Amino acid sequence: MSLLQLDHISRRFGAIKALTDISIDVAQGELRAIIGPNGAGKTTLFNLISGFFPPSEGKIIFDGSEITAVSPAILVKRGIIRTFQITEIFLDLTVYENLRVAAETAMGLNLVPFMSRARRQAIESKVDELLDLVKIGGKADRIAGELSHGDQRVVEVGIALSRQPKLLLLDEPTAGMGDEETHHMTGLIRSLNKDQKITILFIEHDMNIVFGVADRITVLDNGTMLAEGNAAEIAANPRVQAAYLGQEA
Amino acid sequence: MSDISSIAPRDASATKPTRAMPTSRTGLIILAVMLITLPFWISYVGGYTDLASRVLIYALAGMGLNLLLGFTGGLSFGHAAYFGLGSYGVGLMLKYETHSTLLALLVGTIVGGLAATLLGPIAVRRRGIYFSMITIAIGQMFFFIAVRWNALTGGEDGLAGFSRQPIAGIPLGSNNLYYLILIFFGLGAAVLWTILNAPLGHTFVAIRENRKRLTFLGINVDRYIAISFSISGFIVALAGGLNALLDNFTSPDNLKYTLSGNLLIIAVLGGMRNFWGPLAGALVFILVQDYVSNITRNWMTVIGLIFIVSVMYFPKGILGFFGRRSRS
Ligand SMILES: Nc1ncnc2c1ncn2[C@@H]1O[C@H](COP(=O)(O)OP(=O)(O)OP(=O)(O)O)[C@@H](O)[C@H]1O
Ligand SMILES: [Mg+2]
Numbered sequence A: 001m002s003l004l005q006l007d008h009i010s011r012r013f014g015a016i017k018a019l020t021d022i023s024i025d026v027a028q029g030e031l032r033a034i035i036g037p038n039g040a041g042k043t044t045l046f047n048l049i050s051g052f053f054p055p056s057e058g059k060i061i062f063d064g065s066e067i068t069a070v071s072p073a074i075l076v077k078r079g080i081i082r083t084f085q086i087t088e089i090f091l092d093l094t095v096y097e098n099l100r101v102a103a104e105t106a107m108g109l110n111l112v113p114f115m116s117r118a119r120r121q122a123i124e125s126k127v128d129e130l131l132d133l134v135k136i137g138g139k140a141d142r143i144a145g146e147l148s149h150g151d152q153r154v155v156e157v158g159i160a161l162s163r164q165p166k167l168l169l170l171d172e173p174t175a176g177m178g179d180e181e182t183h184h185m186t187g188l189i190r191s192l193n194k195d196q197k198i199t200i201l202f203i204e205h206d207m208n209i210v211f212g213v214a215d216r217i218t219v220l221d222n223g224t225m226l227a228e229g230n231a232a233e234i235a236a237n238p239r240v241q242a243a244y245l246g247q248e249a
Numbered sequence B: 001m002s003d004i005s006s007i008a009p010r011d012a013s014a015t016k017p018t019r020a021m022p023t024s025r026t027g028l029i030i031l032a033v034m035l036i037t038l039p040f041w042i043s044y045v046g047g048y049t050d051l052a053s054r055v056l057i058y059a060l061a062g063m064g065l066n067l068l069l070g071f072t073g074g075l076s077f078g079h080a081a082y083f084g085l086g087s088y089g090v091g092l093m094l095k096y097e098t099h100s101t102l103l104a105l106l107v108g109t110i111v112g113g114l115a116a117t118l119l120g121p122i123a124v125r126r127r128g129i130y131f132s133m134i135t136i137a138i139g140q141m142f143f144f145i146a147v148r149w150n151a152l153t154g155g156e157d158g159l160a161g162f163s164r165q166p167i168a169g170i171p172l173g174s175n176n177l178y179y180l181i182l183i184f185f186g187l188g189a190a191v192l193w194t195i196l197n198a199p200l201g202h203t204f205v206a207i208r209e210n211r212k213r214l215t216f217l218g219i220n221v222d223r224y225i226a227i228s229f230s231i232s233g234f235i236v237a238l239a240g241g242l243n244a245l246l247d248n249f250t251s252p253d254n255l256k257y258t259l260s261g262n263l264l265i266i267a268v269l270g271g272m273r274n275f276w277g278p279l280a281g282a283l284v285f286i287l288v289q290d291y292v293s294n295i296t297r298n299w300m301t302v303i304g305l306i307f308i309v310s311v312m313y314f315p316k317g318i319l320g321f322f323g324r325r326s327r328s
Helices: A042-049 A072-078 A095-106 A117-134 A149-161 A181-193 A207-213 A231-236 A240-249 B021-045 B049-071 B079-097 B102-124 B126-146 B174-196 B199-209 B211-215 B221-247 B257-270 B277-295 B299-313 B317-322
Strands: A003-012 A015-025 A030-037 A057-062 A080-082 A167-171 A199-203 A216-221 A225-228
Touching: A003 A042, A003 A199, A003 A207, A003 B126, A015 A042, A015 A199, A015 A207, A015 A216, A015 A225, A030 A042, A030 A181, A030 A240, A042 A057, A042 A080, A042 A149, A080 A149, A080 B049, A095 A117, A095 A149, A095 B199, A095 B317, A117 A149, A167 B174, A181 A199, A181 A207, A207 A231, A216 A231, A216 A240, A225 A231, A225 A240, A231 A240, B021 B049, B021 B174, B049 B221, B049 B277, B079 B102, B079 B126, B079 B221, B079 B257, B102 B126, B102 B221, B126 B257, B174 B199, B174 B221, B199 B211, B199 B221, B211 B221, B257 B277, B257 B299, B257 B317, B277 B299, B277 B317
Parallel strands: A030 A199, A030 A216, A080 A167, A167 A199
Antiparallel strands: A003 A015, A003 A057, A216 A225
8 A cells, every 4th residue: 555656746946857757656664765866856855745845746645645735734743754864953952852842742732831740741751752762762861962963863763753653754864974873773764664664765875774774765866766666676777877876886 | 051951850750860950949949038038138238129129020021031032032122012011001000090009010911911912923924133123113113102192101201190009008118019029020930930841831942942843843833932922021011010110100211122122131141041041130230220320321331341241251141151060
């Protein structure tokens, strides 16, 4: 069953064609990598799916209903959550406080002006759950802005998970990470997909990660769709090798 | 450094290392004892009770403004409007309508707070400098109304001819008035503290930190800034109302942009990320105003110098400097 369908999507910025006639089908429970050279249109694709801006042409269907040009706030409530290429977290707050406000938001408590004991406990247990899920409990009281880049990415994923996404969009989750951090993040992505059953789309430049983690891979180049398939198919595809893999090496 | 954390203690039973709350609780008790006993010792340190009342009023206004400024990240240059509306509300009520000081205060607070509630959403629709510009424009609007509507407001000369009335038969001399102001200062502080420790306050701080992240969690950020604006307006209006009681007088100066600027200075000077920052800011501001204005009319120059030095060397304000905590 497909969770997300992009139906002949295009997006222009003035004269720039960021995406041209893209059709993608993402199955429920899939772990899909989006790859492509710089400027290929990967982030633009996420912006369209998450409602940051609408497509110039085409339709987006999510979970059985059309979501073309639906606002981010509504899409979030329907279960589409994203992270950003440049980490977007609450830098001056502790890790705990980052996840707390995310949890409160997910619980719909933002308007509550008074914290009762029962409510505090409910929030705390949700935050502890999130801390465990992304395995950053040991750094709960650290200021997020003082953490390593990798840990900040993990916090952002934790924030995203607070909303119990059906579809999680991760824009270059491992960019700029060291080996150990990358290992932690890919492990996390895999377990969110396999254990939490979250359908995940992630943009990634590192081929080892892409081939090692993803169920399927979509290759974009210059706003068009170059190929789609599993790791073996993509690795063997001559057009991909020419346009993308060759460049990377 | 996370300043919201300093006012947001977590349950001590939590497993994570908890923050040094005992010190701040001790600090709070010391502060309370000092404020409650103040009329008995203030003259020995060269002050007088009305001066302390003024400090509390400006501290309350600064803390109200700071909910928006320091904790929500909205720079309003127009909060004098709500201070002034509170003061005119009290003045007009006492002059024409009622002998009840508390009723007058209630009406003044509601008038100022409602104005902020209605006008906040207009300003909130713009970002950054435009937000600030609109707040100034709205503020000045009330200033000109007060100046022009001579018959009601007394125009440029200000509104006189009213005086605070005894409450339950208790006359409001300097000391009693001080305690009345202290009670409302405490109430205002408690309201702000409660909000900042609840999801609503956490949401405000998150807006200050990263609007985009919050938007993509499904929050209508503008709406929450408007709520912060409104609450902040109510608190500032309450302070303005108390100020009218202290002076038995109000004037367009209480609506003017210079007052808006002074309230900002008070918040920034004391440390706008710190809950009690505006109290420290108001203390410095009012003391300088009182003592230096006896020596020279250019007391604002002194404030300006203190402000520049503090922003350059203690960007986190007076309390931010003393309250520097090391973190694990
Ligand atoms: N908001 C925008 N306004 C104008 N042009 C844009 C906008 N967003 C993207 N573009 C353009 O669209 C093209 C695709 O950009 P996009 O950010 O989607 O690429 P990407 O595949 O994510 O690249 P990278 O790997 O560098 O992140 C680029 O030419 C970019 O300049
Ligand atoms: Mg990108």
